[in-house]
Amino acid sequence: MTPSVPIRPACPPGVCICERDALLAKDDADLRIFKLTRQAEKELLQRLENIxxxxxxxxxxxxxxxxxxxxxxxxxxxxxxxxxRGIAIRLADQPGLCRKTRQAIPAAIRRALEKRPEIAYRLLDGHDLLRDT
Incomplete structure (x- = not known):
C-alpha cells in the first residue's frame, strides 16, 4: 500500500527497531505514525516541552x-x-515508531515537568499521592 501523504523517510538499516517495511507491507496497517515526519516530530517535542x-x-x-x-x-x-525520574512515562509498543522518538518524547515531558513542577504535583495528586499534604 502506498500512502498518499508525505511519510517519514526510512531510518538507516540496522539502526532502528521501527519495523517500517513490515508495516508498509501490510494491507490493513495503521499508517498514521508515518505522518510524524522529522519536522513534525521537532514541533511535537517542542510543544511537549513547553506545556x-x-x-x-x-x-x-x-x-x-x-x-x-x-x-x-x-x-x-x-x-x-x-x-x-520517579514518574513513569511509557509509550506503548507500536510498529513504525522510531527508537529515537521513543526516547525523545519521554525526555521532552520530563524537561517540561522539571520546568513546571506544579504539573507533576497535579499528576501525583490525581493519583491520590498528595491527598494528606
Whole structure:
C-alpha cells in the first residue's frame, strides 16, 4: 500500500527497531505514525516541552493517539517519587515508531515537568499521592 501523504523517510538499516517495511507491507496497517515526519516530530517535542499545565498534557496525549496512534501513559512510578525520574512515562509498543522518538518524547515531558513542577504535583495528586499534604 502506498500512502498518499508525505511519510517519514526510512531510518538507516540496522539502526532502528521501527519495523517500517513490515508495516508498509501490510494491507490493513495503521499508517498514521508515518505522518510524524522529522519536522513534525521537532514541533511535537517542542510543544511537549513547553506545556503549561496538566490539562494541556492530557490534551496532547489524546491528540497523539487520535492523529498518530501513539499511546502514552504517564503515572507515578512503582516506588517512591522523589524526582521527575520517579514518574513513569511509557509509550506503548507500536510498529513504525522510531527508537529515537521513543526516547525523545519521554525526555521532552520530563524537561517540561522539571520546568513546571506544579504539573507533576497535579499528576501525583490525581493519583491520590498528595491527598494528606
Amino acid at each position: 503549561q499545565d496538566l490539562d494541556e498534557l492530557h490534551h496532547l496525549q489524546r491528540r497523539m493517539h487520535e492523529q498518530l496512534g501513539i499511546r502514552l501513559d504517564i503515572e507515578p512510578g512503582f516506588n517512591e517519587v522523589r524526582t521527575m
